[in-house]
Amino acid sequence: MITETLLTWIARFISGASVRWVDSHPDTCQRVYFANHTSHLDVVLVWSALPTEVRRLTRPIAAKDYWEGGAIRRHLAKVFNAMLIDRTKIKVHQSPIDLMLREIGDTHSLILFPEGGRTEGGGIGEFKSGLYYLSKKRPELELIPVHINNMNRILPRGEFLPVPLLSSLTFGPPMWLEAGEPKTEFLARAREAVVSLKDR
Amino acid sequence: MIKNWALLGVALILLSIATFVGRWLKRQTSLGLDERSVNSFNSRVHAWWFSSVVLGIAFFQPNLTVLFFGLLSFWALREFITLTPTSMGDHRALFWVFFFFTPMQFVLVAFDYYAFYSILIPVYAFLFIAARVAISGDYQHFLERVAKIQFGLLVCVYCLSFAPALLFLKCKNMDGDDANARLLFFFVTMVLFAELLQFICGRLFGKHVIAESIDTSRTWEGVLGGVVSTALVGLSLYWATPFPHWWQAGAMSAIIAAMASAGALTLAAIKRDRGEVTTGTLIEGHGGVLSRIDAICFAAPVFYHVTQYFFGVVAS
Numbered sequence: 001m002i003t004e005t006l007l008t009w010i011a012r013f014i015s016g017a018s019v020r021w022v023d024s025h026p027d028t029c030q031r032v033y034f035a036n037h038t039s040h041l042d043v044v045l046v047w048s049a050l051p052t053e054v055r056r057l058t059r060p061i062a063a064k065d066y067w068e069g070g071a072i073r074r075h076l077a078k079v080f081n082a083m084l085i086d087r088t089k090i091k092v093h094q095s096p097i098d099l100m101l102r103e104i105g106d107t108h109s110l111i112l113f114p115e116g117g118r119t120e121g122g123g124i125g126e127f128k129s130g131l132y133y134l135s136k137k138r139p140e141l142e143l144i145p146v147h148i149n150n151m152n153r154i155l156p157r158g159e160f161l162p163v164p165l166l167s168s169l170t171f172g173p174p175m176w177l178e179a180g181e182p183k184t185e186f187l188a189r190a191r192e193a194v195v196s197l198k199d200r
Numbered sequence: 201m202i203k204n205w206a207l208l209g210v211a212l213i214l215l216s217i218a219t220f221v222g223r224w225l226k227r228q229t230s231l232g233l234d235e236r237s238v239n240s241f242n243s244r245v246h247a248w249w250f251s252s253v254v255l256g257i258a259f260f261q262p263n264l265t266v267l268f269f270g271l272l273s274f275w276a277l278r279e280f281i282t283l284t285p286t287s288m289g290d291h292r293a294l295f296w297v298f299f300f301f302t303p304m305q306f307v308l309v310a311f312d313y314y315a316f317y318s319i320l321i322p323v324y325a326f327l328f329i330a331a332r333v334a335i336s337g338d339y340q341h342f343l344e345r346v347a348k349i350q351f352g353l354l355v356c357v358y359c360l361s362f363a364p365a366l367l368f369l370k371c372k373n374m375d376g377d378d379a380n381a382r383l384l385f386f387f388v389t390m391v392l393f394a395e396l397l398q399f400i401c402g403r404l405f406g407k408h409v410i411a412e413s414i415d416t417s418r419t420w421e422g423v424l425g426g427v428v429s430t431a432l433v434g435l436s437l438y439w440a441t442p443f444p445h446w447w448q449a450g451a452m453s454a455i456i457a458a459m460a461s462a463g464a465l466t467l468a469a470i471k472r473d474r475g476e477v478t479t480g481t482l483i484e485g486h487g488g489v490l491s492r493i494d495a496i497c498f499a500a501p502v503f504y505h506v507t508q509y510f511f512g513v514v515a516s
Contacts, residue, residue, distance in 0.1 A: 016278060156288055163294040164274075166282040 003079045008048040015041060015154055016166035019049045022200045023173035024144060026051045030109055034131055035146035036124045036194055037113035039155040042148055046111050047080050049169050059083045059104065060111040097133045122152050124195055127187040135177035142174040147197035170197040204259060204378050207440040211252055211389050218245045218396050237417045241399055247492040248392045255388055258367060258381040263310050266364040270306035272489060277302060277356040279490045283474045284348045289338025293329050297353055301325045305361050312368040321358040326350050355497050362500040369504065370513040371442040382440050387503055391496050394430045394457035401425025415468045423461045430457035442511055455506060456499045463498025467491065
């Protein structure tokens with residue numbers, strides 16, 4: 001509880017984030033927030049930008065190899081209720097998608113970063129297919145695009161000390177997987193939804 | 201004591217006038233005013249209301265005022281560097297700028313180590329930044345990148361820190377404990393007035409725009425009229441200042457007004473170069489903290505120096 005409040009304030013101070021909801025509103029319904037990924041702070045940032053009651057129901061997806069490295073990270077991952085996914089051992093019969101769906105049941109929401117890792121610089125990389133398979137199994141989940149601006153300068157890849165510049169976080173309108181929509185088209189559309197939020 | 205209340209009263213009246221002028225201008229759609237400059241004027245007035253209240257604290261707690269200016273500096277620098285593109289190689293240098301040099305400057309001001317805070321940034325920080333960026337090994341646009349960080353630090357931190365430093369300046373004719381707080385209050389009120397009067401004079405007599413591509417509403421007539429009328433307001437307030445003669449208070453106010461215009465124009469040029477700030481999503485409000493304090497940043501160090509040079513007690 002205390003760590004949660006503290007963490008939220010620290011994340012807000014360091015990132016100086018202004019949070020905007022464009023054509024959408026915070027809601028406790030089941031959602032998948034997907035964002036571009038440029039820094040280690042992104043997970044905490046998106047999570048702490050959500051209103052408290054929504055945040056309680058939202059679980060960020062994070063990489064097991066990073067968040068299990070060291071006691072502090074492990075504790076933090078527990079505080080924001082992260083779901084740790086092993087990036088190295090993704091196999092067909094123990095697909096992380098099934099794990100995610102099992103864990104969220106019909107109450108929790110997810111935060112995920114479909115690029116699969118942090119992208120160097122300010123650009124947005126190609127999306128991995130996880131988002132597609134997730135929507136295919138649960139097509140009724142609202143997909144909310146989130147654009148994170150300027151975090152790549154606040155805590156770039158390879159740095160461990162942040163520089164407190166200002167960033168902005170934009171939540172966009174919900175989208176869904178259309179019936180019969182091909183994988184590549186859907187992923188391109190999802191990526192475009194994030195990119196377009198930059199100038200909104 | 202009576203001087204404190206008199207000065208506070210005058211500031212209150214002047215601020216009220218400024219507020220009403222702003223309200224009135226907003227309703228005058230027929231004058232064909234640039235809506236942006238009216239809004240920017242109004243938000244400046246709001247900011248000055250806020251800071252007048254905070255400056256009132258200076259009469260009781262000088263260190264709280266230093267802290268307030270320190271936070272203002274930190275936030276302005278944040279905005280400045282956010283607007284300025286930096287590269288990966290600048291990251292470590294920026295870290296030290298934010299977490300060491302900025303707080304250090306204000307700590308030194310609070311402890312009145314003039315000999316140190318007057319050179320901390322122009323000597324130590326500037327050389328450190330250049331060296332740290334060189335260590336990072338990224339040489340592309342080296343001078344450009346170093347200069348950007350140095351300029352941000354100079355304007356947002358070094359220059360602004362001379363405003364609270366007025367609280368510790370020793371002058372020959374200072375009477376009572378509150379003379380320093382009155383000096384700071386006088387300075388800030390004059391900056392506000394310079395802005396207001398320059399705006400009004402520009403509207404009334406403005407013909408020759410200084411730099412059309414940067415700011416279409418800033419004219420030579422406006423600046424000149426602002427300087428003259430600020431000097432008049434300043435000399436009528438000379439009883440609150442440590443300046444022994446009325447014309448000296450007037451001359452100091454004229455310097456403040458000229459520097460305030462220069463500061464506002466300079467920051468406008470930077471913002472123009474970086475694209476319209478007001479349309480961006482990173483900085484909230486109408487241009488953020490930086491546009492509120494641009495005038496004070498340029499006026500503070502010059503006012504401090506001139507006051508110290510002509511009226512200061514020379515340390516033996």
